Amino acid sequence: MSEDKHWFRIAHREAWIGVGLAxxxxxxxxxxxxxxxxxxxxxxxYIFGLPAWFFFSCVLGFIIMVVLVLLVVKFWFIxxxxxxxxxxxx
Amino acid sequence: xxxSVVIPLILFLLLIFVIGFWASKxxxxxxxxxxxxxxxxxxxxxxxxxxxxxxxxxxxxxxxIGGPGVAYTEGLGxxxxxxxxxxxxxxVLMVLGKxxxxxxxxxxxxxxxxxxxxxxxxxxxVLVSAxxxxxxxxSAMAAQWVGGARLIESLTGLSYIxxxxxxxxxxxxxxxxxxxxxxxxxxxxxxxxxxxxTLILLIATxxxxxxxxxxxxxxxxxxPNLITPYGAEGTLSASYVSSFxxxxxxxxxxxPHVTVRAMSYKNSKAMHRALIIGTVVVGxxxxxxxxxxxxxxxxxxxxxxxxxxxxxxxxxVLPAWLAGVVLAAPMxxxxxxxxxxxxxxxxxxxxxxYLNYIEPKATHEKVKKLSFSITxxxxxxxxxxxxxxxxxxxxxxxxxxxxxxxxxxxxxVLGLYWKKGNKYGALASMLIGILSxxxxxxxxxxxxxxxTVVMPVLLSLIGYVVVSxxxxxxxxxxx
Numbered sequence: 001m002s003e004d005k006h007w008f009r010i011a012h013r014e015a016w017i018g019v020g021l022a023x024x025x026x027x028x029x030x031x032x033x034x035x036x037x038x039x040x041x042x043x044x045x046y047i048f049g050l051p052a053w054f055f056f057s058c059v060l061g062f063i064i065m066v067v068l069v070l071l072v073v074k075f076w077f078i079x080x081x082x083x084x085x086x087x088x089x090x
Numbered sequence: 091x092x093x094s095v096v097i098p099l100i101l102f103l104l105l106i107f108v109i110g111f112w113a114s115k116x117x118x119x120x121x122x123x124x125x126x127x128x129x130x131x132x133x134x135x136x137x138x139x140x141x142x143x144x145x146x147x148x149x150x151x152x153x154x155i156g157g158p159g160v161a162y163t164e165g166l167g168x169x170x171x172x173x174x175x176x177x178x179x180x181x182v183l184m185v186l187g188k189x190x191x192x193x194x195x196x197x198x199x200x201x202x203x204x205x206x207x208x209x210x211x212x213x214x215x216v217l218v219s220a221x222x223x224x225x226x227x228x229s230a231m232a233a234q235w236v237g238g239a240r241l242i243e244s245l246t247g248l249s250y251i252x253x254x255x256x257x258x259x260x261x262x263x264x265x266x267x268x269x270x271x272x273x274x275x276x277x278x279x280x281x282x283x284x285x286x287x288t289l290i291l292l293i294a295t296x297x298x299x300x301x302x303x304x305x306x307x308x309x310x311x312x313x314p315n316l317i318t319p320y321g322a323e324g325t326l327s328a329s330y331v332s333s334f335x336x337x338x339x340x341x342x343x344x345x346p347h348v349t350v351r352a353m354s355y356k357n358s359k360a361m362h363r364a365l366i367i368g369t370v371v372v373g374x375x376x377x378x379x380x381x382x383x384x385x386x387x388x389x390x391x392x393x394x395x396x397x398x399x400x401x402x403x404x405x406x407v408l409p410a411w412l413a414g415v416v417l418a419a420p421m422x423x424x425x426x427x428x429x430x431x432x433x434x435x436x437x438x439x440x441x442x443x444y445l446n447y448i449e450p451k452a453t454h455e456k457v458k459k460l461s462f463s464i465t466x467x468x469x470x471x472x473x474x475x476x477x478x479x480x481x482x483x484x485x486x487x488x489x490x491x492x493x494x495x496x497x498x499x500x501x502x503v504l505g506l507y508w509k510k511g512n513k514y515g516a517l518a519s520m521l522i523g524i525l526s527x528x529x530x531x532x533x534x535x536x537x538x539x540x541x542t543v544v545m546p547v548l549l550s551l552i553g554y555v556v557v558s559x560x561x562x563x564x565x566x567x568x569x
Contacts (some may be wrong), residue, residue: 011189012507018184022177022340026332033170033319034328041314049302051317054166058173062373069180069369077365079358080188082195 159396
């Protein structure tokens, strides 16, 4: 079943990509939230009215994740048939 | 009764019924496999519906009613916490991914337990997992029904019991009639309602508060902690908030009503689209609706019961008819979680226990009747439990989900990707996960300043790996 192995290798790689994205997501989220947000509230900078830590961590972080998912799916994800016969959908 | 609020809600419920009836046609006309159609929509979901049904399923009462309420109390720190849910938008589908789709087709799995049965070939794995799904999801469901009934109560002024009755009836009718396909379709409608509902409400709230700058200044004047990541009393530590990445983020991979969706899609293309749509929509909804909670504070100070923040702010900042439309959103969130829970619990009873061990040769007609009646009976049981509602909706709900995550995350994920994992490991992992969750919850909650879920998930990982390796000589590894 070498074809099987081929599809599984793709599936495994994509699962690892998911883990990688989550790790990046976490670091970005954590870094900005507690890096910038740890300061005293009176010294906060504001972007679009929101405290900078919040804007970078939650708003920009979200936008960046959307862009990354988009790119990853577009360029790295491969279409794989799910049925034994090979993509014969009714 | 405030009719201009109630009429949009009624229209929304009617729309949901129409979808249920429409989907029930599919069930009556299909003869290939009733079980696959009723519990899995015949594995035919496209990208949009897949994304929406996943989001609607975990964006539940806890996040929709409880979430903004806590954000109101805690400030931006709770929005930060809620944003850990963005990860679910892509993580679940990527990690279970294509391997899960291929393997569940190969095992002809219709439920998560079917998958475990196919992978581990063990009666005990099946029984323990069916039992824990029934117990845990049943209590989660009760919490959700309470939320739904409270919402109707606060909107219409009906008594709690009549509100609960309306809610129960509307959920039961379309779940029983339409099965998974109806649930997924209504989830999509409900997801779209949530998306636009929260957006409209957020904009109206910002306008009512005199712009974001103004709101932030008001919050800072009241209590500077509200705009820090640490919560109103400074009690939300970095490690505590981060541990929610496991509870409501990556750990969601182990929730049976979420995983079942990861076997329901048509093809790779549907999955790819769902990844993108899912990430966008889940992040957008979470951000909007928790910000609404925070921004509501200067506009409506002094709300005591967190659950009432969403309804009250909507009625305050929107014209009545629009408030009715927007408030269909939390209603939608609750209904769409409840319906999928109901279906998962009923499939655990019918398919995983009854058909596996009580009467394997039941006729087609009998299975059909059984599925409908078990779903109905479960619904009535939940209704009876919800009559005497427990106070803290959000924690009851999280208790159930945390327990299931600790039980299933490793048997599912390592079952997929680690050849050496075996039935002894899976069984050990599930038992350790559930028991340690209960023990930690009772005696050592939030150990090391992290949510209770963290330690049981770690222990069940150790259990899975150690027992699988130790028992490897007793099991032949299937290729």
